[in-house]
Amino acid sequence: MNQTHSQFSTKSGSATGPRIAIVSASWHRDIVANATTAIRAELNQSNAPPLRLDHFEVPGAFEIPLHAQRLARSGAYDAIIACALVVNGGIYRHEFVASAVIDALMRVQLDTDTPVFSAVLTPRDFHEHDEHRQFFAQHFVKKGREAAQACLQTLSSLQRLAS
Template sequence: MNQILTNTPTFDAPEPAGLHARRVAILSASWHEDIVAHAVAAARAELLRSWSTPPRVEHFQVPGAFEIPLHALQLAASGDYDAIIACGLVVNGGIYRHDFVAAAVINGLMQVQLQTAVPVFSAVLTPRDFHEHEEHQRFFREHFVKKGTEVARACVETLGSLAKLRHSASARHRAQSL
């Protein structure tokens, strides 16, 4: 099933430094939601903390990590988002396929950003070892908080550097026109 399952509230506000309001979509896989939700919450919190006026952040949940690239492509192609953050946990369930799923997801996300010029960030993680006991679950919940924060920081920094590149290119174009 490749439908967006949930859509959480948005936050609208202009971006600092006179640029347009930032719009960020966060996609998350519902598999291991109890762990992945920590990355989503940390990413949202870091995005809101990183700009003096908060961006609009929308959360979309999809069935699994494999569905994330298609949804990322649809969101990027819509023109409604400046960046997309993907969060998921792909684990070795005893059948050797997790590596293929993880590679497909990461390759798909890279293709989305190269095709659309909308930056796509990944907190889709594939641990070497994951077990369903409380100790591992606690470790990965904490780890996903860290990764959610890191992916949001990468998003903020990339949007800033891309804005500078666009500004520089625009200034060069205006200078050449004179």
């Protein structure tokens, strides 16, 4: 990331960089973990002040918003990044879960004034075969990087707004 970042003002009042929570679903952990690894790598490569990252794992995507809300309300985190894979099991439930999770994450962000980023992917067609698993594993790397970049850019932008 080539963007220059000024010193972040953090919620914890620390002179170090922002504290960021990653909340990821353990469902399809082997695929979702690619996003969390990419997020860590991207944040650590950035020219932002040293970051403090905490990772929380929950059973599935549906459990992420409550954890995000508690983390945001704690005042200890400057941003939260959510990671999950919500797949179509053939009964259309995934559409309701995906909508509920994304809507709730937006509500957490707006209600707590803590930025929340989503690497919650909801492919229409996912099949448990090697080709799809490999494709989505790689796609989560890309989405993890994008979420990390969006996080840093948003924190920087919000810092400028506060100045």
